[in-house]
Amino acid sequence: MSPWHAARPGDPLSAIDTPALILDLHAFERNLERMAAALRGRNVRLRAHAKSHKCPQIALRQVALGAGGICCQKVSEAAVFVDAGIKDILVTNEVMGDVKLRHLVALARTARMGVLVDHPQQVQALATAAQAHAVTLDVYVEINVGANRCGVAPGEAAVQLARQIVAHPPLRFAGLQCYHGPAQHLRAPQDRAAAIGSAVEAARMTRQAIEACGIAVECITGAGTGSFVHERDSGVFNEIQAGSYIFMDRDYGDNQRGEGDIAFEHALFVRTTVMSRTSATHAVVDAGLKASSVDSGMPTVWQRPDLRYLKAADEHGVLSTADAAALALGDPLMLVPGHCDPTVNLYDELVCVRGEQVEALWPIAARGALL
Amino acid sequence: MSPWHAARPGDPLSAIDTPALILDLHAFERNLERMAAALRGRNVRLRAHAKSHKCPQIALRQVALGAGGICCQKVSEAAVFVDAGIKDILVTNEVMGDVKLRHLVALARTARMGVLVDHPQQVQALATAAQAHAVTLDVYVEINVGANRCGVAPGEAAVQLARQIVAHPPLRFAGLQCYHGPAQHLRAPQDRAAAIGSAVEAARMTRQAIEACGIAVECITGAGTGSFVHERDSGVFNEIQAGSYIFMDRDYGDNQRGEGDIAFEHALFVRTTVMSRTSATHAVVDAGLKASSVDSGMPTVWQRPDLRYLKAADEHGVLSTADAAALALGDPLMLVPGHCDPTVNLYDELVCVRGEQVEALWPIAARGALL
Numbered sequence: 001m002s003p004w005h006a007a008r009p010g011d012p013l014s015a016i017d018t019p020a021l022i023l024d025l026h027a028f029e030r031n032l033e034r035m036a037a038a039l040r041g042r043n044v045r046l047r048a049h050a051k052s053h054k055c056p057q058i059a060l061r062q063v064a065l066g067a068g069g070i071c072c073q074k075v076s077e078a079a080v081f082v083d084a085g086i087k088d089i090l091v092t093n094e095v096m097g098d099v100k101l102r103h104l105v106a107l108a109r110t111a112r113m114g115v116l117v118d119h120p121q122q123v124q125a126l127a128t129a130a131q132a133h134a135v136t137l138d139v140y141v142e143i144n145v146g147a148n149r150c151g152v153a154p155g156e157a158a159v160q161l162a163r164q165i166v167a168h169p170p171l172r173f174a175g176l177q178c179y180h181g182p183a184q185h186l187r188a189p190q191d192r193a194a195a196i197g198s199a200v201e202a203a204r205m206t207r208q209a210i211e212a213c214g215i216a217v218e219c220i221t222g223a224g225t226g227s228f229v230h231e232r233d234s235g236v237f238n239e240i241q242a243g244s245y246i247f248m249d250r251d252y253g254d255n256q257r258g259e260g261d262i263a264f265e266h267a268l269f270v271r272t273t274v275m276s277r278t279s280a281t282h283a284v285v286d287a288g289l290k291a292s293s294v295d296s297g298m299p300t301v302w303q304r305p306d307l308r309y310l311k312a313a314d315e316h317g318v319l320s321t322a323d324a325a326a327l328a329l330g331d332p333l334m335l336v337p338g339h340c341d342p343t344v345n346l347y348d349e350l351v352c353v354r355g356e357q358v359e360a361l362w363p364i365a366a367r368g369a370l371l
Numbered sequence: 372m373s374p375w376h377a378a379r380p381g382d383p384l385s386a387i388d389t390p391a392l393i394l395d396l397h398a399f400e401r402n403l404e405r406m407a408a409a410l411r412g413r414n415v416r417l418r419a420h421a422k423s424h425k426c427p428q429i430a431l432r433q434v435a436l437g438a439g440g441i442c443c444q445k446v447s448e449a450a451v452f453v454d455a456g457i458k459d460i461l462v463t464n465e466v467m468g469d470v471k472l473r474h475l476v477a478l479a480r481t482a483r484m485g486v487l488v489d490h491p492q493q494v495q496a497l498a499t500a501a502q503a504h505a506v507t508l509d510v511y512v513e514i515n516v517g518a519n520r521c522g523v524a525p526g527e528a529a530v531q532l533a534r535q536i537v538a539h540p541p542l543r544f545a546g547l548q549c550y551h552g553p554a555q556h557l558r559a560p561q562d563r564a565a566a567i568g569s570a571v572e573a574a575r576m577t578r579q580a581i582e583a584c585g586i587a588v589e590c591i592t593g594a595g596t597g598s599f600v601h602e603r604d605s606g607v608f609n610e611i612q613a614g615s616y617i618f619m620d621r622d623y624g625d626n627q628r629g630e631g632d633i634a635f636e637h638a639l640f641v642r643t644t645v646m647s648r649t650s651a652t653h654a655v656v657d658a659g660l661k662a663s664s665v666d667s668g669m670p671t672v673w674q675r676p677d678l679r680y681l682k683a684a685d686e687h688g689v690l691s692t693a694d695a696a697a698l699a700l701g702d703p704l705m706l707v708p709g710h711c712d713p714t715v716n717l718y719d720e721l722v723c724v725r726g727e728q729v730e731a732l733w734p735i736a737a738r739g740a741l742l
Binding site: 001002003004006015017018019020051073074076079080083093094095096097099100103118119121122144148149150151152153181273274275276277278279282284286289290291293294295312313314315316318329330341342345346347348365366367368369370371 | 445451468471492648717
């Protein structure tokens with residue numbers, strides 16, 4: 001952790017030390033409102049994914065604007081949000097290991113906790129842990145709707161797990177996790193629609209098969225920022241797990257917008273400074289891959305189409321400059337990260353900016369909560 | 372930060388919660404000793420790069436084994452090590468901005484601080500800051516020896532900067548920074564030798580040009596884990612900035628070893644658990660790209676040539692399994708990260724293991740020190 005803050009509330013933008021992770025509060029608040037409006041009056045609620053921001057101040061705002069709860073990806077991440085007062089958390093992951101289960105059931109004393117399964121062994125372990133600690137857990141069966149990562153095949157395998165869950169009283173069968181990650185990043189709107197079309201069919205068929213056994217399927221949950229309008233309009237999903245919509249990033253910005261897609265704004269930036277300028281054709285900034293995650297490609301330079309971020313080393317970013325006079329040593333720039341989630345995970349705080357001034361510093365309290 | 376530790380001293384390996392960053396102390400200590408032996412009795416000292424580990428416990432061991440000091444890449448990173456008692460730090464970077472300069476000169480009250488320049492404006496700003504705070508700074512001219520990132524061209528441009536530095540009494544001209552980053556990762560030993568051969572010539576020629584003006588060039592510094600035997604044997608370099616040698620990683624492991632190269636061992640691992648096993652051909656582990664940086668490619672699975680880490684999502688790693696029975700749900704595995712530096716930067720502590728037991732937890736105190 002840096003021994004000093006990148007800025008203080010009240011500072012002008014020019015006083016921000018770099019690299020710093022900037023949240024443009026105006027754009028962020030418009031994004032929050034756009035998502036709330038997109039779901040208002042429909043039978044679909046938001047369960048915002050907190051893996052994107054890891055920041056209690058943001059989760060509390062999402063809940064205040066109507067989110068029924070949040071998702072986390074890790075038990076230790078969830079613990080940070082329970083501590084901050086969030087009362088309903090779904091860990092959108094299979095949870096393996098006694099240590100994690102002990103922490104999970106401990107959290108269930110304070111908050112409503114949900115978790116995924118895709119194997120009978122997981123159901124048994126959850127039941128044992130929940131019984132030992134006298135708590136109830138919401139358990140969702142994850143089905144593979146096209147991501148080919150976790151999850152059982154739609155249909156019979158899911159029915160078997162649902163039966164096993166209802167046979168263990170400390171567990172409550174809560175529904176189906178049907179998340180299609182890769183579909184979020186398909187560039188063409190028709191490709192996203194088609195991928196989610198098959199996910200919806202897999203979810204509908206599996207729900208019918210489980211209900212045919214007399215087991216109610218209360219919740220069909222999934223979806224992300226790139227595709228959620230399709231899940232919302234499916235008549236099958238009743239919960240949306242979008243996370244990145246609050247920030248956006250270069251990768252999501254590369255999606256072509258289809259009719260009906262919601263236009264979220266870039267609200268997350270890495271502020272950086274030109275630290276070396278020894279060539280007419282390139283400049284070096286002080287934000288490299290420890291400041292902006294490159295797993296989904298390089299960042300772009302905000303509102304500077306004349307500049308291209310070519311490559312990242314650990315602590316350096318190399319920019320091409322078509323015009324040698326376009327950039328001077330010490331110039332500040334704003335980068336749009338390639339991928340928001342792992343970029344946020346590099347920082348200890350968000351420097352929240354309104355207009356030309358720093359308004360607040362929000363701790364990224366669950367940064368590094370990997371367990 | 373996770374609200375709980377991955378392990379406690381005295382725990383057996385099986386009790387480590389995952390994903391966790393593991394330091395194999397036996398291998399680490401052998402690596403420390405190998406580097407010390409490689410430089411013993413020569414006129415070349417180690418200035419170990421702390422950007423790799425960000426951990427005071429490691430820096431103190433490096434100094435105890437003969438390192439003349441450490442390098443840092445950021446002023447805030449250096450501040451963590453000054454606080455931990457390190458007395459000689461070179462910030463191997465150009466430092467831009469009043470806030471950073473104020474912190475840098477404050478550190479120079481406690482420790483010997485060095486910094487790089489590649490522009491007259493930086494020299495002027497350093498002189499002003501050092502004078503205002505009545506401290507001395509060691510200033511190195513960075514020359515471009517082939518990395519094409521920061522640094523002035525070898526020769527006359529460096530002479531001009533050296534002259535400017537000696538004209539400002541609070542600054543001490545300390546020498547030349549001649550670091551060739553890309554050379555570290557050239558796979559063929561003869562390619563690394565050739566790249567460093569030109570770097571050495573650039574350094575020698577620049578030193579001569581500066582000394583011809585009556586300015587002594589005390590230190591020629593640079594080199595990294597992949598190439599340092601060449602700088603060591605050059606007769607020109609007298610300081611080595613290697614960092615990764617303590618840990619190694621998959622990328623450095625992919626270098627072909629040449630005659631005379633030192634065999635460092637993998638000492639850094641990500642311990643992970645199989646969390647989903649729904650397909651005969653793949654398994655999912657709980658360490659994704661927030662647990663092992665993928666900027667230099669995927670990790671490998673330690674001592675399991677039958678397994679391949681195919682792709683990383685934020686919190687998931689997908690492994691291919693040739694034999695369906697080769698992996699069971701809950702199995703622990705050890706990953707060798709693709710790139711050690713940014714992987715270490717994802718964690719708050721190293722779980723230090725000796726044999727079959729956890730011996731200590733070492734805080735990665737400068738993790739996230741980006742400023």
